[in-house]
Amino acid sequence: MPVPQRGTMVPYPVMIEKDFHIKSEPLWYVPEDIRNRMLLDYKGDAEYTHFLLCGFYCLVAITFLLIFGIAVYLREEFTYSYTIVGFAVATVLIYGGIWLAKAYYLANHLITGLMGVLCLFLFYSGGTENTGLLYYFIFPLVALFLQGTRTGVISVIVLMLLTSFMQSSGVFGFDTEKYSDVLFIRMLSIYLIISILSFIFSYFRHRAEQALLLIENDLRQMTFGDMETGVANRALLDKLLHAEINRIKRYGSVCTILFVENDQGHALVGRFGTDYLEQMQNMFARVFTTRLRMQDIPGRWDGQRYMLLLPETPVEGAKLLTQRLLKEFPANALNLRGAIVHPTVSIGGVQIRGDEEPWRILLEADDNLQKARQKGGNQAVLS
Numbered sequence: 362m363p364v365p366q367r368g369t370m371v372p373y374p375v376m377i378e379k380d381f382h383i384k385s386e387p388l389w390y391v392p393e394d395i396r397n398r399m400l401l402d403y404k405g406d407a408e409y410t411h412f413l414l415c416g417f418y419c420l421v422a423i424t425f426l427l428i429f430g431i432a433v434y435l436r437e438e439f440t441y442s443y444t445i446v447g448f449a450v451a452t453v454l455i456y457g458g459i460w461l462a463k464a465y466y467l468a469n470h471l472i473t474g475l476m477g478v479l480c481l482f483l484f485y486s487g488g489t490e491n492t493g494l495l496y497y498f499i500f501p502l503v504a505l506f507l508q509g510t511r512t513g514v515i516s517v518i519v520l521m522l523l524t525s526f527m528q529s530s531g532v533f534g535f536d537t538e539k540y541s542d543v544l545f546i547r548m549l550s551i552y553l554i555i556s557i558l559s560f561i562f563s564y565f566r567h568r569a570e571q572a573l574l575l576i577e578n579d580l581r582q583m584t585f586g587d588m589e590t591g592v593a594n595r596a597l598l599d600k601l602l603h604a605e606i607n608r609i610k611r612y613g614s615v616c617t618i619l620f621v622e623n624d625q626g627h628a629l630v631g632r633f634g635t636d637y638l639e640q641m642q643n644m645f646a647r648v649f650t651t652r653l654r655m656q657d658i659p660g661r662w663d664g665q666r667y668m669l670l671l672p673e674t675p676v677e678g679a680k681l682l683t684q685r686l687l688k689e690f691p692a693n694a695l696n697l698r699g700a701i702v703h704p705t706v707s708i709g710g711v712q713i714r715g716d717e718e719p720w721r722i723l724l725e726a727d728d729n730l731q732k733a734r735q736k737g738g739n740q741a742v743l744s
Contacts, residue, residue, distance in 0.1 A: 412459075412460075412465035412468045415456075415468040415469060415471075415472050415507060416456065416468070418472060418503075418507075419452055419453075419456055419472060422449075422452070422472075422476075423449045423452055423453065426445050426446070426448055426449040426452075427446065427449050429445055430442045430443075430445040430446040430449065433445065433489065436489075438489075441486060441488075441489075444482060444486075448475060448478075448479055451475070452471075452472075452475055455471055455475075456468065456471065459471065469507040469508050470507075470508065470512075472503065472507055473503060473504045473507055473508050473513075473516050476499070476500055476503050476504070477500060477504075477516065477519075477520050479496065480493075480496050480497050480500055480520060480524075481520070481523060481524065481527070483496050484497070484524055484527065485527065485533070485535055487539055491539065491540070494540070494544075494548045497520075497524070497548065497552050498551060498552065498555050500516075500517065500520060500552075501513075501517050501552070501555045501556040501559040501560075502555070502559050504516040504517050504520075504559075505517070505556075505559045505560060505562075505563040506559075506563065509563070509567065510560065510563045510564050510567055513559075513560075513563060514556075514560060517556045517559075521549065521552065521553075524549075525549070528540070528545055585597040587660070587661040589642055589661075590642045590643075590645060590646050590661050591646045592645070592646055592649060592659045592660050592661055592667070593658055593659065593660030593661070594660060594661060595660065595661065595662055595663065597658075597660060598658070598660040598662065598668050598670065601658060601670055602618070602670065602719060602722075602723075603719060605670065605672060605713060606713060606715060606719060606722075607715075609713055609714070609715035610715035610716075613715075614672075614673060615673060615674065615675045615712065615713075616670070616671060616672050616673065616674065616712070616713045617671045617674045617675065617676050617678070617679040617710055617711065617712045617713065617743070618668060618669065618670055618671070618710060618711060618713060618722070618723075618726055619668065619669040619671065619679060619682075619683065619708055619709070619710040619726070619743075620662065620666055620667070620668055620708065620709045620710065620726050620727060620729075620730040621645075621666070621667045621668075621669060621686065621706050621707075621708050622665055622666045622667070622706060622707055622730060622734075623641055623665050623704055623705075623706055624704070624705045624706060624707055624734065624738035624739065625702070625704055625705070625738075626641075626665045629641075629697070629702065629704075632697075633697045633698065633700075637695070637697055638665075640695045640696075640697070641665070641695070641704065644690070644693050644695070644704070645659075645667055646659075647693075648686065648689050648690065648693070649667075649669070652682070652685055652686065652689060653669070653682075656672055656673070657669060657670065657671050657672070657674075658670040658671075658672075666730075669682075675712060676710070676711075676712040676743050676744070679710055679712070679743060680741070680743055683708045683710065683741035683743065684741070686706065686708065686741075687705075687706065687708070687739055687740075687741060690704055690705055690706050691703045691704065691705050691739065705738050705739035706738075706739065707730055707733035707734045707738050707739070707740055707741070708730065708733055708740070708741035708742070708743075709726050709727060709728070709729030709730025709731065709732065709733050709741070709742050709743070710726055710729060710741070710742075710743040710744075711725045711726045711729060711743065711744050712743075712744070725744065729742040729743060729744060730742070
């Protein structure tokens with residue numbers, strides 16, 4: 362291969378041009394489609410979702426009970442038919458009561474309890490041609506899936522003990538000769554095998570769910586944006602606060618932090634719930650977006666308390682900003698189920714000093730916030 366002479370141009374390969382653009386969005390910006398998708402997941406109520414799942418199970422179970430009840434009635438086994446239909450009607454009524462009371466967590470135990478009672482009844486009566494024992498093989502799956510590993514295991518053991526007690530003692534006039542010992546032992550053996558397999562499945566399903574929750578929590582810690590509000594999250598605020606403190610120590614620059622919190626927060630949450638929270642979060646994000654400079658960093662510190670990190674801003678400049686914010690929030694009215702509310706905020710701030718620990722700076726800012734609230738709200742205290 363010839364060596365190029367000095368002074369000659371060496372043809373380098375042409376690099377593929379990529380569409381690089383400097384984004385104007387802040388560091389904590391979360392794309393709208395991702396944010397909406399995550400919000401839908403966060404707003405989902407786990408208990409209510411499980412309640413709907415139990416409702417679907419109820420619908421299937423009630424449908425089969427009614428079909429069996431009608432079939433048994435046509436065979437003129439009226440007592441058996443009325444009992445099955447009674448189970449279906451009781452399930453509908455109790456499930457409706459749980460829905461009206463919004464005690465969704467009871468649905469899991471209701472379905473498991475009714476299934477256990479139905480198994481005991483079919484064991485006692487024998488069902489059609491003594492096939493009632495077959496329903497026992499469904500119970501471990503239902504109990505461990507709906508009630509979880511611990512409570513489900515207890516339900517499985519209790520049903521097995523009650524059944525064994527009925528078979529051995531003949532309580533309530535039960536005919537102990539209805540089932541042969543061989544049939545009963547084999548039924549219990551299969552019941553235990555299904556219970557063990559159901560327990561293993563439920564255990565590893567629970568571990569997988571826990572792992573997913575941990576991964577989700579880790580992802581939240583790694584991201585910079587707060588999904589619900591669209592501003593910076595606490596993890597980013599903490600990192601930037603430490604960076605500003607180190608910069609002040611090194612270069613002698615100035616920076617002020619502000620804590621901003623709604624005055625009517627707790628009262629309005631108790632009265633209007635999520636309706637208030639959503640509107641107030643949107644208001645905070647809108648006000649911060651329109652009233653702050655590009656270099657200022659708004660973030661959600663915890664709950665309804667927000668932090669504003671104002672680089673290159675002395676406390677005198679921060680006071681001018683607080684006056685604008687105190688006027689801005691009451692000017693935005695919230696319509697909460699027909700009630701018009703003009704929210705106010707309290708602000709506590711402090712100019713960062715490079716010779717102090719971060720927790721002391723945050724404590725002083727929080728103390729100033731409490732002082733502003735004690736003055737009646739819609740006040741600002743800075744130091």
